[in-house]
Amino acid sequence: MSAPQVTILLPNYRTLQLTKLCLRLLRKHTDPRMYHVIVIDNNSRDESLEYLKRLPWIELIERVPPSDETPSLSHSRALDLGLERVTTPYVLSMHTDTLVRHPSWLNFLLSEITKTPVIAAVGSWKLEQKSLLKRLAKRLEHTIQSTYYHLAGKTDHALGGKGNDYYYLRSHCALYRMDLIRKYKLTFSAEMETAGKVMHRRLEMNGYKLVFIPPEVLGIYMLHLNHATMVLHPELRLRGKNRGKDIRRIKKGLKRVNAEQILAEDTLEY
Numbered sequence: 632m633s634a635p636q637v638t639i640l641l642p643n644y645r646t647l648q649l650t651k652l653c654l655r656l657l658r659k660h661t662d663p664r665m666y667h668v669i670v671i672d673n674n675s676r677d678e679s680l681e682y683l684k685r686l687p688w689i690e691l692i693e694r695v696p697p698s699d700e701t702p703s704l705s706h707s708r709a710l711d712l713g714l715e716r717v718t719t720p721y722v723l724s725m726h727t728d729t730l731v732r733h734p735s736w737l738n739f740l741l742s743e744i745t746k747t748p749v750i751a752a753v754g755s756w757k758l759e760q761k762s763l764l765k766r767l768a769k770r771l772e773h774t775i776q777s778t779y780y781h782l783a784g785k786t787d788h789a790l791g792g793k794g795n796d797y798y799y800l801r802s803h804c805a806l807y808r809m810d811l812i813r814k815y816k817l818t819f820s821a822e823m824e825t826a827g828k829v830m831h832r833r834l835e836m837n838g839y840k841l842v843f844i845p846p847e848v849l850g851i852y853m854l855h856l857n858h859a860t861m862v863l864h865p866e867l868r869l870r871g872k873n874r875g876k877d878i879r880r881i882k883k884g885l886k887r888v889n890a891e892q893i894l895a896e897d898t899l900e901y
Contacts, residue, residue, distance in 0.1 A: 642709040647679040671709035707826035736852035751839035754805035758855035799831035
């Protein structure tokens with residue numbers, strides 16, 4: 632059997648049903664010869680950890696974060712802990728609410744990152760699929776705002792993609808070349824920023840390209856369901872005025888990946 636090409640890093644924290652769904656979809660839609668999975672548990676101490684201990688095809692790391700560590704930093708440091716064990720040419724960071732839905736998903740990502748040697752990573756900023764009209768309207772709004780701030784000489788704005796708010800490959804789906812991560816001694820938690828933000832900037836500073844795959848393209852292969860934990864874990868509550876809208880969006884996404892059926896297929900665990 633050939634050696635795997637990609638190590639998938641997946642932090643877990645108390646999301647039994649979502650973690651189970653994520654891993655089963657990986658198992659269902661991916662050639663097992665291509666990948667290795669490292670799950671890093673952030674001290675869940677619940678059923679999700681017991682579930683992970685039973686899986687024979689993953690590598691499990693149990694991590695105990697400091698009591699004063701923020702959730703964001705726990706996530707990025709968990710990825711770093713997994714990064715130390717990677718032996719494959721590529722590494723992919725994922726979230727438990729990133730759900731694979733197409734058997735060619737990993738081949739697609741590998742084809743994108745290997746197009747030219749100057750590409751260091753490929754992935755997504757936001758994996759949200761919007762209608763063409765909404766995308767055009769958002770692009771026009773951003774252009775108008777950017778032009779206005781430039782002409783007015785304003786630098787203290789919060790316009791996305793500008794200044795320190797630059798876009799970067801988010802950890803819900805980002806495939807990197809491991810040789811470059813080692814060469815430049817990169818980590819996900821650098822400068823205690825959001826996972827991958829500093830890594831993105833440093834790779835660009837060294838002359839490499841990081842490719843954002845449009846959500847309407849990447850969405851063919853996978854879904855990222857923000858707040859899906861709330862639906863699969865009724866004891867949790869999603870706050871905000873868009874709560875009802877988010878619930879409908881999440882339930883629709885779960886249907887698209889046949890979540891109920893996948894969660895009933897226990898054979899996918901072995």
